[in-house]
Amino acid sequence: MSDQLWTIESIRDALGNPALAQSFLGEINRAPAHQLLAVFAKWERIAKDTFAAVERGREIAAAEARGEEPAGVWIDATDRVLADAARIRSRGAA
Secondary structure, three states: OOOOOOOHHHHHHHHOOHHHHHHHHHHHHHOOHHHHHHHHHHHHHHHHHHHHHHHHHHHHHHHHHOOOOOOOOOOOOHHHHHHHHHHHHHOOOO
8 A cells, every 4th residue: 555646535444443534534624725735644644654553463463373473573561561550559540
Protein backbone atom coordinates (compact mmCIF):
# COMPACT_ATOMS: atom_id res chain seq x y z
CA MET A 1 0.00 0.00 0.00
CA SER A 2 2.79 2.44 0.83
CA ASP A 3 4.06 2.37 -2.79
CA GLN A 4 0.67 3.33 -4.17
CA LEU A 5 -0.81 6.78 -4.23
CA TRP A 6 -3.01 7.43 -1.22
CA THR A 7 -6.60 8.51 -1.78
CA ILE A 8 -9.41 9.39 0.60
CA GLU A 9 -10.80 5.90 0.02
CA SER A 10 -7.48 4.12 0.62
CA ILE A 11 -6.84 6.14 3.79
CA ARG A 12 -10.32 5.27 5.06
CA ASP A 13 -9.74 1.59 4.34
CA ALA A 14 -6.25 1.52 5.88
CA LEU A 15 -7.52 3.03 9.12
CA GLY A 16 -9.54 -0.14 9.65
CA ASN A 17 -11.47 1.01 12.70
CA PRO A 18 -14.89 2.34 11.63
CA ALA A 19 -14.89 5.08 14.29
CA LEU A 20 -11.43 6.25 13.24
CA ALA A 21 -12.41 6.15 9.57
CA GLN A 22 -15.51 8.21 10.40
CA SER A 23 -13.36 10.77 12.23
CA PHE A 24 -11.13 11.05 9.18
CA LEU A 25 -14.06 11.46 6.78
CA GLY A 26 -15.67 14.05 9.03
CA GLU A 27 -12.47 16.05 9.35
CA ILE A 28 -11.59 15.93 5.64
CA ASN A 29 -15.17 16.90 4.69
CA ARG A 30 -15.27 19.87 7.07
CA ALA A 31 -11.80 21.20 6.29
CA PRO A 32 -11.64 24.58 4.57
CA ALA A 33 -10.05 24.47 1.13
CA HIS A 34 -6.79 26.04 2.32
CA GLN A 35 -6.42 23.29 4.99
CA LEU A 36 -7.31 20.28 2.86
CA LEU A 37 -3.71 19.31 2.06
CA ALA A 38 -2.62 19.56 5.69
CA VAL A 39 -5.59 17.47 6.88
CA PHE A 40 -4.99 14.92 4.13
CA ALA A 41 -1.26 14.71 4.96
CA LYS A 42 -2.03 14.23 8.67
CA TRP A 43 -4.41 11.35 8.00
CA GLU A 44 -2.16 9.86 5.30
CA ARG A 45 0.59 9.63 7.94
CA ILE A 46 -1.82 8.02 10.42
CA ALA A 47 -2.99 5.54 7.77
CA LYS A 48 0.59 4.65 6.80
CA ASP A 49 1.54 4.11 10.44
CA THR A 50 -1.58 2.01 11.04
CA PHE A 51 -1.00 -0.05 7.91
CA ALA A 52 2.64 -0.65 8.86
CA ALA A 53 1.65 -1.69 12.39
CA VAL A 54 -0.92 -4.17 11.04
CA GLU A 55 1.65 -5.62 8.64
CA ARG A 56 4.19 -5.91 11.45
CA GLY A 57 1.61 -7.64 13.64
CA ARG A 58 0.88 -10.13 10.88
CA GLU A 59 4.60 -10.83 10.47
CA ILE A 60 4.96 -11.42 14.21
CA ALA A 61 1.92 -13.71 14.30
CA ALA A 62 3.23 -15.69 11.32
CA ALA A 63 6.66 -16.08 12.95
CA GLU A 64 5.09 -17.26 16.20
CA ALA A 65 2.86 -19.70 14.29
CA ARG A 66 6.01 -21.19 12.76
CA GLY A 67 7.54 -21.47 16.24
CA GLU A 68 10.08 -18.72 15.52
CA GLU A 69 11.06 -15.73 17.58
CA PRO A 70 9.75 -12.53 16.01
CA ALA A 71 12.44 -10.43 14.36
CA GLY A 72 13.52 -7.21 15.98
CA VAL A 73 14.79 -5.94 19.28
CA TRP A 74 12.42 -6.63 22.14
CA ILE A 75 12.72 -4.89 25.47
CA ASP A 76 11.38 -6.69 28.53
CA ALA A 77 9.49 -4.04 30.46
CA THR A 78 7.93 -6.44 32.95
CA ASP A 79 9.89 -5.13 35.96
CA ARG A 80 9.14 -1.50 35.11
CA VAL A 81 5.43 -2.20 34.61
CA LEU A 82 5.21 -4.15 37.87
CA ALA A 83 7.01 -1.35 39.74
CA ASP A 84 4.69 1.25 38.22
CA ALA A 85 1.64 -0.82 39.19
CA ALA A 86 2.91 -1.24 42.76
CA ARG A 87 3.54 2.51 43.04
CA ILE A 88 0.05 3.29 41.74
CA ARG A 89 -1.54 0.78 44.12
CA SER A 90 0.37 2.28 47.04
CA ARG A 91 -1.32 5.61 46.32
CA GLY A 92 -4.72 3.99 46.70
CA ALA A 93 -5.63 3.73 42.99
CA ALA A 94 -7.83 0.82 41.94
